[in-house]
């Protein structure tokens with residue numbers, strides 16, 4: 001039988017079977033040696049001894065506000081720390097990508113097959129005794145029972161740190177530009193561009209982009225209703241829009257992403273980025289009256305890309321991490337470092353980012369209460385209330401907490417689908433992912449959950465802590481003090497997200513300069529972009545509440 005099924009090789013060692021009854025661990029470039037790559041080299045031993053644990057670091061970063069206020073005010077210290085955040089987080093991610101969803105070993109295909117999500121850990125080999133290799137039972141627990149006991153929201157649990165519903169829709173809107181499962185072909189297939197490419201604003205390809213553009217002054221098509229600019233109706237454009245329920249004509253708009261007509265929060269962001277693009281085109285036309293439609297459009301796209309990344313790092317991830325340390329988006333920190341400006345979206349990152357508990361069960365917009373049902377496939381609510389009221393209301397409403405028993409009714413089908421995909425694609429155990437991201441495997445259900453009752457429920461389901469599935473582990477893991485979610489989501493999400501952002505072409509030395517963004521004017525926009533400006537520079541009335549944190 002395949003002795004590699006028990007994952008004997010530690011610290012990144014690669015297991016290779018030798019005939020039917022033996023194996024060896026390849027410890028090359030792991031800084032470990034020995035039969036299981038379990039013995040650290042001398043230098044590695046020193047490094048491990050000096051390295052603070054993720055929890056120690058976390059507590060340091062969320063505490064000591066006085067200390068961080070000083071650090072944040074001294075540019076060269078702040079930059080020194082941010083550079084290490086970039087390099088340490090990025091170095092954990094394999095680049096070029098190593099595994100795909102169809103082989104439990106490295107292949108050339110894994111690198112060249114862009115229509116696959118890549119895999120950070122390869123699938124569990126088919127011939128292994130249990131779905132997790134050797135741990136646990138031969139059959140995984142029933143998904144409906146798991147969902148019933150671990151995910152169904154009985155009572156809404158607000159995000160404890162006051163994260164707002166504006167944040168929730170930002171998460172969904174921003175991540176859907178690179179999380180694009182090609183369901184028809186299978187859960188391992190994707191139709192995205194493997195990075196922050198703004199296709200959620202400009203369309204999935206050149207064909208759709210051509211339909212969404214006005215071809216005048218670099219602008220995107222729009223229509224004016226109630227004295228505000230909105231996306232055009234799709235009857236006038238003809239891009240493919242996908243709805244999860246039947247849609248009325250006056251709710252069918254042409255947007256950069258086929259899914260974005262399903263929720264008003266997504267339509268809101270689609271609208272504000274369309275307005276921002278057209279505003280930037282006007283600004284650039286003044287600075288460059290000699291430029292044609294194409295140059296205005298392309299420069300506008302680059303400026304919005306830079307603005308998106310700045311807002312994502314300095315406001316969105318800032319809120320997510322809850323660190324007192326002020327995060328900085330500065331590509332020059334990596335200049336001169338060995339860094340690959342290439343990214344491949346991992347299946348595990350996609351699964352990890354299923355944050356449906358962020359969604360409340362209903363929304364209070366300008367005093368009117370809407371259930372998710374009222375919200376679904378009803379983007380014209382944003383027009384009805386007006387952009388200012390809509391963003392103000394979402395900024396004042398608490399998001400849901402990403403934790404157990406907090407999936408709203410309309411997202412249960414999604415989480416069931418996710419669990420099925422995890423099994424079809426033979427994801428390794430939660431503990432194997434902990435080790436892959438330099439975290440100690442949890443030794444007991446109690447240690448994983450920090451909750452006796454929950455530990456018992458999980459024990460009854462899985463029997464063995466090493467058989468707990470990936471997504472189940474992420475959601476049932478105990479939260480660290482003042483954290484949005486468990487340790488593993490941060491320690492896995494941070495590397496994927498930092499690598500995915502900093503590997504963007506605009507962060508590379510040849511792109512990251514004023515001329516790329518149309519000179520000083522565009523450069524200034526990218527370097528001073530904020531969420532508040534994104535909304536308030538595109539509203540006629542005075543600026544409403546715009547925040548990822550409820551006041």
Ligand code: HEM
Pocket residue numbers: 168169171172175179180181182244259263350353354355356358359372410411414
């Ligand atoms: C009530 C609100 C929501 C509903 C009804 C909803 C519904 C869905 C549905 C039906 C899918 C599967 C179809 C598809 O893949 O496009 C999906 C996928 C997904 N959702 Fe949600 N969602 C909601 C909110 C969110 C939020 C707040 C996030 C936050 C990050 C999120 C993250 C994702 C991700 C990452 C995927 C996988 C996308 C892909 O791989 O194609 N969703 N959602």
Ligand SMILES: COC(=O)[C@@H](C)c1ccc(-c2ccccc2)c(F)c1
Pocket residue numbers: 085089317320321327489490492493494495497498
């Ligand atoms: C050390 O600090 C970090 O690594 C910070 C910058 C950090 C970065 C990224 C995340 C993050 C985690 C999950 C999904 C998206 C982003 C995160 F939660 C924290």
